[in-house]
Amino acid sequence: AQSVAQPEDQVNVAEGNPLTVKCTYSVSGNPYLFWYVQYPNRGLQFLLKYITGDNLVKGSYGFEAEFNKSQTSFHLKKPSALVSDSALYFCAVSLKISSGSARQLTFGSGTQLTVLP
Amino acid sequence: NAGVTQTPKFRILKIGQSMTLQCTQDMNHNYMYWYRQDPGMGLKLIYYSVGAGITDKGEVPNGYNVSRSTTEDFPLRLELAAPSQTSVYFCASDAQGTDTQYFGPGTRLTVL
Numbered sequence: 001a002q003s004v005a006q007p008e009d010q011v012n013v014a015e016g017n018p019l020t021v022k023c024t025y026s027v028s029g030n031p032y033l034f035w036y037v038q039y040p041n042r043g044l045q046f047l048l049k050y051i052t053g054d055n056l057v058k059g060s061y062g063f064e065a066e067f068n069k070s071q072t073s074f075h076l077k078k079p080s081a082l083v084s085d086s087a088l089y090f091c092a093v094s095l096k097i098s099s100g101s102a103r104q105l106t107f108g109s110g111t112q113l114t115v116l117p
Numbered sequence: 118n119a120g121v122t123q124t125p126k127f128r129i130l131k132i133g134q135s136m137t138l139q140c141t142q143d144m145n146h147n148y149m150y151w152y153r154q155d156p157g158m159g160l161k162l163i164y165y166s167v168g169a170g171i172t173d174k175g176e177v178p179n180g181y182n183v184s185r186s187t188t189e190d191f192p193l194r195l196e197l198a199a200p201s202q203t204s205v206y207f208c209a210s211d212a213q214g215t216d217t218q219y220f221g222p223g224t225r226l227t228v229l
Contacts, residue, residue: 004159032216043121043207043220044160051216090159094216097175102148102167103216104175105209107159 002027004093006108013081014116021076021111023091032094033074034105035065037087044090050074061085081115088112119143121221123208129227130198138193138224140208147213149191150175151183153204154223160207166191167213198228 003026013019025031032051036044048059055067065076074091088110094103124139142149147168152160162175166185180202182194191210195202205225209218 034217036220041222043222044209046217046219049217092159097162097165097173102165103211103218104150104162104165105152105160105218109157109159 002031002093002095002106004091004106004108006089006091006111008111009109010112010114012114012116015083016080019078019081019085019113019115021089021091021113023074023076023108024072025074025091025093026072027093027095031074032103033065033067034092034094035059035063035074035076036090036092036107038090038110039087047076047089083115083117086113086115121208121210121219123206123221123224125224126222127225129229130195131229132198132200134198135194135196136198136226138195138206138208138226140191140193140221141189142191142208142210142219142221143189144210144212144219145188146210146219147188148211148218149185150209150218151181151191151193152207152209153177154207155204163193163206195226200228202226203228 034049035047050067058064091108092105097104121142150165151163164183166172208221211218
């Protein structure tokens with residue numbers, strides 16, 4: 001069975017400093033990996049995904065993530081954090097669930113990022 | 118484009134009551150999904166649909182039903198509400214072959 005782990009419930013970082021939100025995964029085969037962000041009382045917003053190709057994936061709002069197959073990790077990063085980046089971040093892995101191309105997202109438990117002014 | 122919309126935003130039910138959570142998308146996506154999010158947890162898949170007239174169970178389907186009569190709409194039905202169904206419900210959709218799901222704002226349901 002596939003699974004995703006986010007080892008940190010909470011990450012605090014000062015504005016302007018680099019941030020990292022950690023994610024490790026367990027899947028059979030080649031993983032489809034995603035990062036979503038959730039602001040209070042809002043739905044999840046897609047940030048970026050890794051399907052294949054370059055291990056460094058760039059996404060929305062200046063975020064990027066590095067796929068590391070040997071460490072089965074997909075950490076989210078940003079060079080300079082903003083107070084407005086404060087939100088709940090979810091890592092997810094995608095599994096094909098039908099004979100078509102529908103896929104089920106399996107999410108980690110989420111990491112609350114707080115950027116301090 | 119409004120994207121994925123959900124109604125209502127909030128609802129309180131008594132045990133045994135029924136209700137339908139509405140989900141509509143205007144992106145002409147084939148695939149639609151219902152997830153639930155329990156406190157401190159990631160989302161879990163309840164049901165999904167790959168097109169009008171086609172639905173299938175996800176990870177946690179018990180206590181729920183769905184239908185997909187049109188491409189745009191994918192309502193989720195709770196027939197006999199139970200406290201264990203207290204959760205936030207998210208609808209999502211994606212276009213065939215894109216692998217990226219887009220989520221609605223959610224419905225917060227409390228069963229007392």
